[in-house]
Amino acid sequence: MKLSAKIATSVAASAVAVAQVASAGTLDDVKARGELKCGVSGGVPGFSAPDDAGRMQGIDAAVCDAVAAAVLGDASKVVFIPLTAKERFTALASGEVDVLSRNTTHTLTREASLGLNFTYYNYIDGQGFMVMKDSGIKSTLELDGASICVQAGTTTELNMADYFRNNNMKFTPVGYETSTQTREGFEGGACDVLTSDKSQLAALSTEMKVGPAGVTILPETISKEPLGPVVRQGDDQWMDIVAMTLYALINAEELGITSGNIDSLKAKPGNPAVARLVGAEGNMGELLGLGADWSYNAIKQVGNYGEIYERTVAPIGIPRAGSVNDLWTRGGILYAPPIR
Amino acid sequence: MTERTRIPLHRDPRVRAILVQVLAAVVVGYGFYSLFQTTVDNLVARGIQTGTNFFDEVAPFQIGFTPFFDYKLGESKYIDVFFVGIQNTILVAVLGIIAATLLGFFIGVIRLSPNWLVSRGALVYIEIFRNVPLLLQIMFWNFAIFLPTLPAPKNSIAMGAFYLNARGFHTPLPVIENTTDFAIWIALLTFLVIGLVMFARRAKALFEETGRRLPVPWISAAALIIGGYIFYLVSGSPLSFDEPVLGRFNFKGGGQLPLPLFSLWFALTLYTSAFIAENVRAGIQSVSHGQTEAALALGLSRKDTVNLVTIPQALRVIIPPTISQYLNLTKNSSLAVAVGYEELVAVWAGITLNQTGQALVIIGMTVAVYECLSLLTSFVLNWYNKRIQLTER
Numbered sequence: 097m098k099l100s101a102k103i104a105t106s107v108a109a110s111a112v113a114v115a116q117v118a119s120a121g122t123l124d125d126v127k128a129r130g131e132l133k134c135g136v137s138g139g140v141p142g143f144s145a146p147d148d149a150g151r152m153q154g155i156d157a158a159v160c161d162a163v164a165a166a167v168l169g170d171a172s173k174v175v176f177i178p179l180t181a182k183e184r185f186t187a188l189a190s191g192e193v194d195v196l197s198r199n200t201t202h203t204l205t206r207e208a209s210l211g212l213n214f215t216y217y218n219y220i221d222g223q224g225f226m227v228m229k230d231s232g233i234k235s236t237l238e239l240d241g242a243s244i245c246v247q248a249g250t251t252t253e254l255n256m257a258d259y260f261r262n263n264n265m266k267f268t269p270v271g272y273e274t275s276t277q278t279r280e281g282f283e284g285g286a287c288d289v290l291t292s293d294k295s296q297l298a299a300l301s302t303e304m305k306v307g308p309a310g311v312t313i314l315p316e317t318i319s320k321e322p323l324g325p326v327v328r329q330g331d332d333q334w335m336d337i338v339a340m341t342l343y344a345l346i347n348a349e350e351l352g353i354t355s356g357n358i359d360s361l362k363a364k365p366g367n368p369a370v371a372r373l374v375g376a377e378g379n380m381g382e383l384l385g386l387g388a389d390w391s392y393n394a395i396k397q398v399g400n401y402g403e404i405y406e407r408t409v410a411p412i413g414i415p416r417a418g419s420v421n422d423l424w425t426r427g428g429i430l431y432a433p434p435i436r
Numbered sequence: 437m438t439e440r441t442r443i444p445l446h447r448d449p450r451v452r453a454i455l456v457q458v459l460a461a462v463v464v465g466y467g468f469y470s471l472f473q474t475t476v477d478n479l480v481a482r483g484i485q486t487g488t489n490f491f492d493e494v495a496p497f498q499i500g501f502t503p504f505f506d507y508k509l510g511e512s513k514y515i516d517v518f519f520v521g522i523q524n525t526i527l528v529a530v531l532g533i534i535a536a537t538l539l540g541f542f543i544g545v546i547r548l549s550p551n552w553l554v555s556r557g558a559l560v561y562i563e564i565f566r567n568v569p570l571l572l573q574i575m576f577w578n579f580a581i582f583l584p585t586l587p588a589p590k591n592s593i594a595m596g597a598f599y600l601n602a603r604g605f606h607t608p609l610p611v612i613e614n615t616t617d618f619a620i621w622i623a624l625l626t627f628l629v630i631g632l633v634m635f636a637r638r639a640k641a642l643f644e645e646t647g648r649r650l651p652v653p654w655i656s657a658a659a660l661i662i663g664g665y666i667f668y669l670v671s672g673s674p675l676s677f678d679e680p681v682l683g684r685f686n687f688k689g690g691g692q693l694p695l696p697l698f699s700l701w702f703a704l705t706l707y708t709s710a711f712i713a714e715n716v717r718a719g720i721q722s723v724s725h726g727q728t729e730a731a732l733a734l735g736l737s738r739k740d741t742v743n744l745v746t747i748p749q750a751l752r753v754i755i756p757p758t759i760s761q762y763l764n765l766t767k768n769s770s771l772a773v774a775v776g777y778e779e780l781v782a783v784w785a786g787i788t789l790n791q792t793g794q795a796l797v798i799i800g801m802t803v804a805v806y807e808c809l810s811l812l813t814s815f816v817l818n819w820y821n822k823r824i825q826l827t828e829r
Contacts, residue, residue, distance in 0.1 A: 182790050189484065210793045211484040242685045243500075243603060248773075248782065249790030254496045261510050268500040268686075270696070270776050271787065277579075281776065284583025285602035286695060288685045329483050 134160035135193035138178025222317035348400035521780035544716025578699035617674035696777035719754035
């Protein structure tokens with residue numbers, strides 16, 4: 097009886113959660129609430145970490161700021177909910193967050209079986225390995241037999257397993273729940289190597305006692321990690337809004353619109369593409385179910401993609417020029433469909 | 437009584453009681469059924485796949501600590517991960533229960549010591565470990581004490597063939613060299629044990645007849661150690677030892693008690709022992725002082741008074757609440773996820789759930805495992821409790 101009662105309770109709890117989700121459109125919910133609930137990691141500098149004032153900063157947090165600006169007209173109307181890798185998908189599926197912007201890799205399994213949709217990428221990453229500089233290790237192929245700290249339940253864990261199996265090497269995983277714990281374990285000597293997406297390795301090394309100078313990020317990149325905001329499946333309008341907001345930020349950079357010059361451009365656009373993006377022409381916002389100044393608000397309050405990158409990711413030591421995260425016009429692969 | 441006094445069915449209290457119960461069962465059952473159905477419908481509607489098909493898929497990740505299971509990356513399946521998780525949970529629970537019982541008993545007894553310093557010391561111990569959240573204690577020992585103080589593998593603390601470092605404790609492991617010789621040794625040992633059992637019976641008979649007592653435990657222990665070693669040599673030393681050897685990164689070979697397991701075990705033991713100590717104190721204090729006085733008046737020694745009069749009666753009070761502590765310890769082992777020990781919640785309800793997204797099935801199975809472990813523990817201890825209850829005549 098006890099057993100069946102417990103199962104029934106958990107079943108009941110999930111039933112209630114799912115029933116809630118199935119109700120109204122996310123856009124209406126967000127507007128009615130006056131706030132956007134955004135799931136972030138909350139502990140990765142450059143992506144989402146609180147600043148001195150307690151405000152969440154980073155490229156993942158900026159996406160939510162931009163969506164809030166586009167939908168509600170105010171980038172500060174975001175409630176950030178820190179989630180572990182384990183909690184994130186359930187939190188999104190159960191309606192605990194409206195957008196999941198938590199350095200989440202786009203994969204087939206996630207797209208097809210978890211009831212969620214990936215929109216576009218706000219950062220394109222790849223997995224790497226970090227060792228202490230005094231270990232003298234220069235390549236991942238020297239890691240046979242090593243203990244490796246990893247965040248449990250991530251694609252990182254799977255890539256690592258594949259990579260070592262491919263190269264006929266053995267390893268011992270040391271799985272922690274949060275990336276902060278993986279860093280603590282690595283610093284304390286629970287493992288020889290720390291693996292994660294390279295951007296995270298750079299970010300974590302800034303928090304270490306020895307600092308970025310005391311560690312080596314090995315040159316090999318063993319995976320593709322396209323990271324981007326995720327929404328629930330079955331709400332196409334909301335998915336469009338999140339994707340288009342991200343596209344707007346990228347297009348703004350391409351067209352040279354910044355938070356600084358947008359007001360003057362709005363008054364005198366010149367280029368019709370610019371005019372559409374700043375809301376001086378056309379009815380782009382209306383098509384999405386938003387106000388005419390949706391993209392204006394997002395760019396004005398949060399900045400274009402380049403401004404966001406320079407403010408968030410560049411300071412942790414990952415230069416952008418010529419990398420995959422640069423615009424397609426400058427040798428990168430960031431390419432957004434036209435706003436028209 | 438005649439037919440006129442027969443009560444109509446709908447007013448018969450017995451029939452009505454049964455009817456109401458059946459009705460209640462049906463309503464509750466339907467409630468559960470409809471909740472379940474709603475969940476399934478909603479999962480389907482949201483495109484979330486659920487089911488047990490993933491059990492037979494190859495698990496795409498590695499598990500570090502699988503002492504009783506040959507886990508092979510690229511061959512083992514998801515369902516193997518489930519079994520590895522159960523084994524690791526049981527391992528830490530059993531280790532923790534044994535250690536917490538011994539330590540708790542010791543602390544509980546010295547808590548009642550007439551020595552002020554000793555009894556206050558025990559009190560401080562209990563109040564500290566009982567009142568600090570367990571998760572905090574686990575993380576404290578692992579991240580604040582063991583990891584920073586223990587050396588890297590290259591500078592391991594060596595104790596003969598035993599090594600201690602930040603990865604854990606490495607021991608030599610016995611390996612059977614020659615199976616025939618080993619069988620001979622085991623056979624000789626069996627004879628020795630049978631002999632000792634017979635000796636113990638004789639000693640008991642002698643005690644009941646004459647009151648003379650032989651030091652049976654000491655003799656048995658000495659016979660086992662000395663006899664065991666002589667037989668080992670006689671049978672041709674059938675074991676060899678696989679010693680840990682320092683490799684490029686860590687020790688290879690031998691046995692290993694990984695640091696996460698050690699931290700978790702350590703914290704669970706300290707925490708639970710504080711509660712058990714209080715149970716022990718309560719149990720001992722529940723035995724009326726008159727019992728001790730009576731035993732002393734009968735001429736029993738202090739030691740016999742405690743062992744034969746106080747403890748057996750105290751156990752009746754100690755055991756029931758201690759069962760709960762054992763269950764708590766087993767369930768608390770799920771906090772292992774904080775230090776990276778690979779028990780059920782970490783590898784099954786954590787990694788596997790996240791890689792497959794099968795929350796409903798996985799959480800259901802995890803709940804069932806804990807439920808079974810708890811019921812099993814209760815069952816065994818309740819049986820023991822019944823055996824030691826005072827037989828009243």
